[in-house]
Amino acid sequence: xMRIVFVGxxxxxxxxxxxxxxxxGNVVGVITLDAQYARRHADFADLGxxxxxxxxxxxxxxxxxxEIDLLRSLKPDVIFIFGWSQLxxxxxxxxxxxxxIGTHPALLPKNRGRHxxxxxxxxxxxxxxxxFLYLDEGVDSGDILWQKAFPITLDDDAxxxxxKIKALAVEAIAEFLPQxxxxxxxxxxxxxxxxxxxxxxxxxxxxxDWRADTMETYNLVRxxxxxxxxxHTYLGGEAVVIWKAALPESVLPDAAADLKPGxxxxxxxxxxxxxxxxxxxxxxxxxxxxxxxxxxxxxxxNNR
Numbered sequence: 001x002m003r004i005v006f007v008g009x010x011x012x013x014x015x016x017x018x019x020x021x022x023x024x025g026n027v028v029g030v031i032t033l034d035a036q037y038a039r040r041h042a043d044f045a046d047l048g049x050x051x052x053x054x055x056x057x058x059x060x061x062x063x064x065x066x067e068i069d070l071l072r073s074l075k076p077d078v079i080f081i082f083g084w085s086q087l088x089x090x091x092x093x094x095x096x097x098x099x100x101i102g103t104h105p106a107l108l109p110k111n112r113g114r115h116x117x118x119x120x121x122x123x124x125x126x127x128x129x130x131x132f133l134y135l136d137e138g139v140d141s142g143d144i145l146w147q148k149a150f151p152i153t154l155d156d157d158a159x160x161x162x163x164k165i166k167a168l169a170v171e172a173i174a175e176f177l178p179q180x181x182x183x184x185x186x187x188x189x190x191x192x193x194x195x196x197x198x199x200x201x202x203x204x205x206x207x208x209d210w211r212a213d214t215m216e217t218y219n220l221v222r223x224x225x226x227x228x229x230x231x232h233t234y235l236g237g238e239a240v241v242i243w244k245a246a247l248p249e250s251v252l253p254d255a256a257a258d259l260k261p262g263x264x265x266x267x268x269x270x271x272x273x274x275x276x277x278x279x280x281x282x283x284x285x286x287x288x289x290x291x292x293x294x295x296x297x298x299x300x301x302n303n304r
Contacts, residue, residue: 001026001181002025002026002077002078002098002180002181003026003028003074003075003076003077003078004020004025004026004027004028004076004077004078004079004080005027005028005029005030005031005071005074005076005078005079005080005096006020006027006029006030006031006047006056006079006080006082007030007031007032007064007079007080007081007082007084008030008032008047008080008081008082008083008084009032009033009038009040009041009044009045009047009083009084009085010041010043010044010045010083011043011045011083011162011166011227012043012082012083012103012162012165012166012169013032013045013047013082013083013084014045014046014047014050015166015169015170016080016082016083016103016166016169016170016173017030017047017050017051017082018050019169019170019173019174020080020173020177021050021054021056023173023174023177024177025173025177027051027054027056028056028057028074028075028076029056029057029058029059029070029074029076030047030048030050030051030056030057030058030059031059031061031064031067031070031071032046032047032048032058032059032060032061033060033061033062033084034060034061034062035060037062040085041083041085043162043227048060063086064084064086064088064092065086065087065088065089065091065092068089068091068092068095071092071095072095076095076096077096077097077098078096078097078098078099078100078101078180079092079095079096079099079100079101080100080101080102081100081101081102081135082102082103082169083103084102088100088135090137093135093136093137098180099134099135100134100135101132101133101134101135101145102132102133102135102142103130103131103132103133103169104116104130104131104133104140105117105128105129105130105131105161105165106120106128106129106130106131106140107127107128107129107131107147107149108131108133108140108144108147108190108195109140109141109190109191109192109194109195109196110194110195110196111128111196111197111198112139112140112141112195112196112197112198113139113140113197113198113199113200114198114199114200114201115198115200115201116128116198117158117161117162117165117223118158118201118223118224118228119198119201119223120152120161120223121152121156121157121158121161121219121222121223122219122220122223123219124215124219125152126151126152127149127150127151127152128149128150128152128161129147129148129149129150129168130147130148130150130165130168130169130172131144131146131147132144132145132146132147132172132176133145134187139197141190141192141195142190143187143188143189143190144186144187144188144189144190145176145185145186145187145188146172146175146176146186147188148168148171148172150164150165150168154247156222157222157223157225157244158222158223158224158225158226158227158228159225159226159227162227203229206220206224206229206230206231206232207231207232207233208220208221208231208232208233208242208300208301209261209301210233210261210262210274210275210276210277210300210301211261211276211277212276212277213276213277213278213279214247214248214276214277214278214279214280214281215247217245217276217277217281218245218247218281221242221243221244221245221281222244222245225243225244226243229241230242230243230287233262233300233301234300234301234302235288235292235294235298235300238288238289238290238292239289240286240287240288240289240294240300241286241287242283242285242286243284243285243286243287244284244285245281245282245283245284246268246281246282246284247281247282248267248268248273248279248280248281248282249268249269249282250267250268251279252279252280253265253267256273256275256280259275260275260299261275261276261277261301262274262275262299262300262301263275263297263298263299263300264283264294264295264296264297264298264299264300265280265296265297266296267280267282268282272294272295272296274300
């Protein structure tokens with residue numbers, strides 16, 4: 001049987017490891033991040049319980065590229081790297097005969113790079129997808145093994161998109177695992193001329209500018225909600241995370257027309273709302289570090 005080494009450290013990793021094992025994959029070792037380094041991932045997950053349930057050895061490490069001797073000892077035919085933030089060395093990429101296979105939650109060659117689920121929501125895309133690919137020396141540039149699109153609705157956020165890619169991953173693994181075993185798995189070369197790349201986002205990208213359009217602000221909030229750190233604003237000098245917002249149910253009330261961006265008021269049936277550059281949003285869920293409740297009359301932001 002094909003010998004699989006599985007590498008991962010997040011919730012998606014746990015989900016896909018379970019799918020590989022339930023589909024009969026011969027996983028000879030699970031390599032995961034030692035818990036002391038868990039801060040690298042907002043959605044860190046311990047793969048140990050799944051591996052233990054199926055009797056698979058677990059190796060807890062720090063840097064994957066320091067573990068070439070371990071990988072050689074496991075004699076993998078293929079290495080699955082599903083949810084791992086570190087770049088993989090050429091020495092590891094060339095080790096398994098069938099290659100190293102990774103994932104990217106976008107429709108490659110479009111939208112390579114960092115934070116594709118966040119960017120898809122920030123940019124208001126109506127479609128994204130999940131791609132499994134053979135890893136190479138480039139960034140998300142390897143041949144495609146499996147790919148499928150999914151729709152993005154106005155009600156979606158980071159959490160719902162995460163669930164969509166997990167569901168697609170189960171479908172993908174059930175399809176390509178026997179193909180890899182039989183030697184019939186496809187390799188579709190990406191058209192580099194069609195490639196686009198997202199840049200890495202910083203904490204500053206998560207600050208809400210209430211002068212922006214309502215839809216732009218709504219997209220930022222839903223893009224950064226769980227499992228991500230959340231879009232933030234300020235009340236005085238304290239950061240406030242806005243976990244969930246809702247689009248307006250009616251036109252901007254006359255009483256709020258002269259408010260400045262970031263000012264809070266009651267609307268949409270006496271609910272908490274915030275003025276934006278061209279209208280307003282309803283504040284549904286938020287978190288203040290001192291537990292202060294937001295009220296009409298307060299103003300969010302840096303008061304620019």
